[in-house]
Amino acid sequence: MDSTAARSSSALEQERTRLAERYAQIRHESQRLCEPLETEDYVIQTMPDVSPPKWHLAHTSWFFETFLLDRFAPAHTSFDPAFDHLFNSYYLTHGRPFPRPQRGLLSRPTVREVLRYRAAVDEQMLQLVDDLPQQRWLGFAELVELGLNHEQQHQELLLTDIKHILGSNPLRPVYRPRPKSPAGSVPALGWVEQGESLHEIGHQGTGFAFDNEGPRHRVFVEAYLLASRLTTNAEYLEFMQDGGYGAPALWLSDGWATVQSAGWQAPLYWERRGDQWWQYSLAGLRPVEPAEPVTHVSFYEADAFARWAGRRLPTEVEWEVAAGGISVEGNLRDRGHLHPVALAPDSIAPAQLFGDVWEWTASPYSPYPGYRPPSGTIGEYNGKFMSSQMVLRGGSCVTPRDHVRATYRNFFYPKDRWQFSGIRLAGNR
Numbered sequence: 335m336d337s338t339a340a341r342s343s344s345a346l347e348q349e350r351t352r353l354a355e356r357y358a359q360i361r362h363e364s365q366r367l368c369e370p371l372e373t374e375d376y377v378i379q380t381m382p383d384v385s386p387p388k389w390h391l392a393h394t395s396w397f398f399e400t401f402l403l404d405r406f407a408p409a410h411t412s413f414d415p416a417f418d419h420l421f422n423s424y425y426l427t428h429g430r431p432f433p434r435p436q437r438g439l440l441s442r443p444t445v446r447e448v449l450r451y452r453a454a455v456d457e458q459m460l461q462l463v464d465d466l467p468q469q470r471w472l473g474f475a476e477l478v479e480l481g482l483n484h485e486q487q488h489q490e491l492l493l494t495d496i497k498h499i500l501g502s503n504p505l506r507p508v509y510r511p512r513p514k515s516p517a518g519s520v521p522a523l524g525w526v527e528q529g530e531s532l533h534e535i536g537h538q539g540t541g542f543a544f545d546n547e548g549p550r551h552r553v554f555v556e557a558y559l560l561a562s563r564l565t566t567n568a569e570y571l572e573f574m575q576d577g578g579y580g581a582p583a584l585w586l587s588d589g590w591a592t593v594q595s596a597g598w599q600a601p602l603y604w605e606r607r608g609d610q611w612w613q614y615s616l617a618g619l620r621p622v623e624p625a626e627p628v629t630h631v632s633f634y635e636a637d638a639f640a641r642w643a644g645r646r647l648p649t650e651v652e653w654e655v656a657a658g659g660i661s662v663e664g665n666l667r668d669r670g671h672l673h674p675v676a677l678a679p680d681s682i683a684p685a686q687l688f689g690d691v692w693e694w695t696a697s698p699y700s701p702y703p704g705y706r707p708p709s710g711t712i713g714e715y716n717g718k719f720m721s722s723q724m725v726l727r728g729g730s731c732v733t734p735r736d737h738v739r740a741t742y743r744n745f746f747y748p749k750d751r752w753q754f755s756g757i758r759l760a761g762n763r
Contacts, residue, residue: 346468353478354463360482360489361456364391365449367492370509376445379438380502383752384495389421389437392448394485395455396421400428401712402481403455406474407462413454414443424718427711479542480712486737493616493672493732498752501603501614512617515675520625523569524562526684527763528655531555535654536702537741546716547741549704553651557763560648560656562683564674564690565639565757568624570631571611573639574600584641589634592749602630602751616672625676629691629756633724633748636694636757648760650697650725650743657687657728657740664689666735674731674756689733691756692726692744699723699745723747730754 368376368387376388385393396417403410412418420440422431432440443451459478466474500507536550537543579599582590592598600606603614604622611622631639640646648656665675666689674690700720707717723745729738732754746753 342468346471349471349475350463353475354460356482357459357463357478358456360485361394361452364394364485364489364492365452367489367496371496373445375496375499377438377441378499379435380498381752382435383750384498385434385437385491386440387492387496387499388445388448389440390488390492390495391452392417392421392443393423394481394488395448395452397484398459398478398481399455400425401477402474403458403462405477406466406470407458410458411454413451414447417443417451425711425714427714477712480715483542483544483737484715486734489734490667490730490732490737493667494753497603497614497616500616506614506619508618509616510672512615512673513670515671515673516678517623517625517676519679520566520677521563521679521681521685523759524683525559525761526562526656528555528558528560528652530557533651533655533658535651535658535741537739541739543739543741544716544743545708546701546705546720546743549702551703555651555655558648558652559761559763560652560684561645561759562685563677563681563758564627564686564693565759566624566676567622567626567628569643570601570628570639570757571622571624573642576642578638578642581642584638586634586637586748588748589632589638592632592634598635601628601635623676627674627677627686627690627756629674629730629754630751631694631755631757632751633694633746633755635751636755637696639757640759643759645759645761647694647696648758650695650727652760653687653693653695653727653758654740656684660684660687660740662688662729662735662738662740664729665731666729666738667732668735669731671731674754686728686758688728688738690731691728691754692730692733693728693758694755695725695727697725699725699743719745726753726755 377386379386419430420432422429424431496509500509532552532554534550534552537547538550605612612619613622636647665671677685707713726744
């Protein structure tokens with residue numbers, strides 16, 4: 335073997351080791367997040383948007399089996415062929431997905447069987463990482479990385495759905511005690527000025543990104559103002575106390591219809607006890623802390639609050655321009671709070687761009703110029719949802735730190751508010 339081939343072989347072995355370690359760590363983390371649960375918690379579906387924790391654990395395994403094992407190890411042993419139907423989320427070009435609103439009806443397979451399924455998939459995946467020939471490695475490694483980022487998305491959804499499951503229980507059970515967090519006053523709201531200019535946005539470089547983060551392209555941005563921090567509970571309470579939920583002039587037509595039909599009077603998980611508002615968190619029920627960023631509000635609520643404040647929501651372009659060059663630091667899942675925390679008084683503006691809450695933007699989720707979804711079934715991952723949803727940016731308190739970046743485009747329907755979503759204001763100069 336010549337020196338060039340030896341170096342190539344050595345580099346591949348290092349890549350195999352790195353990928354195996356990352357695979358094992360991320361897959362283990364999903365199960366660790368479920369450790370505080372009782373068996374009964376794994377199977378509950380409290381609304382159509384929520385998936386039972388057991389389903390998340392099975393679906394992420396289905397992803398690796400379907401897109402990796404079936405393709406690169408066709409002789410692998412399927413744990414149970416029926417799982418291909420039960421745990422297919424929405425891939426219509428692959429098969430017939432089990433209806434999402436009925437996932438809570440799946441008392442079988444049991445939690446124990448799902449964990450055995452995960453173990454079987456992991457054993458075969460790690461063997462494949464060790465054995466796959468070099469000539470097939472590149473395409474394989476790229477798909478594994480997509481699968482791991484997909485699993486991290488489901489880890490975030492796991493915590494979001496667990497909160498809805500436990501928060502719908504009258505006992506308001508504690509998922510995990512919360513570490514000590516900042517309290518007290520936050521800096522007064524300020525404004526970061528951005529002049530008009532031409533920018534490039536979208537992902538570039540060699541690191542991982544989802545297909546909807548590109549292609550990188552040029553955009554012209556008019557001068558604007560961006561709030562120095564997130565909107566707090568105290569500021570949102572002012573909106574509520576001023577009759578914001580009863581003022582149709584503040585609301586988009588669909589938003590007002592939703593407020594009326596759903597009876598919204600406050601963010602999700604808020605409840606009135608005497609003369610005080612309380613909020614359910616993954617650490618249990620506690621009084622609303624005025625200095626914390628408001629969370630669990632829909633796009634409709636965020637937009638109405640912005641109108642009430644005499645401002646607007648930023649576009650996703652404005653948000654990305656402001657976040658460009660800023661390191662990914664903040665109250666993300668790794669800090670363990672699993673809830674937004676108050677901003678430190680000495681923070682540098684614009685603060686809280688990453689972590690705490692996903693920030694609603696005024697931008698509809700649509701393709702960038704020149705976007706083409708990947709070929710085959712994997713092309714259903716992002717492109718098919720580019721309709722009727724709004725973009726959110728920045729990650730939240732349940733987002734893994736190594737999963738988010740300035741170009742990351744999350745998206746939800748305007749009425750959705752079980753996600754850790756919040757508000758940053760913008761304005762025109």
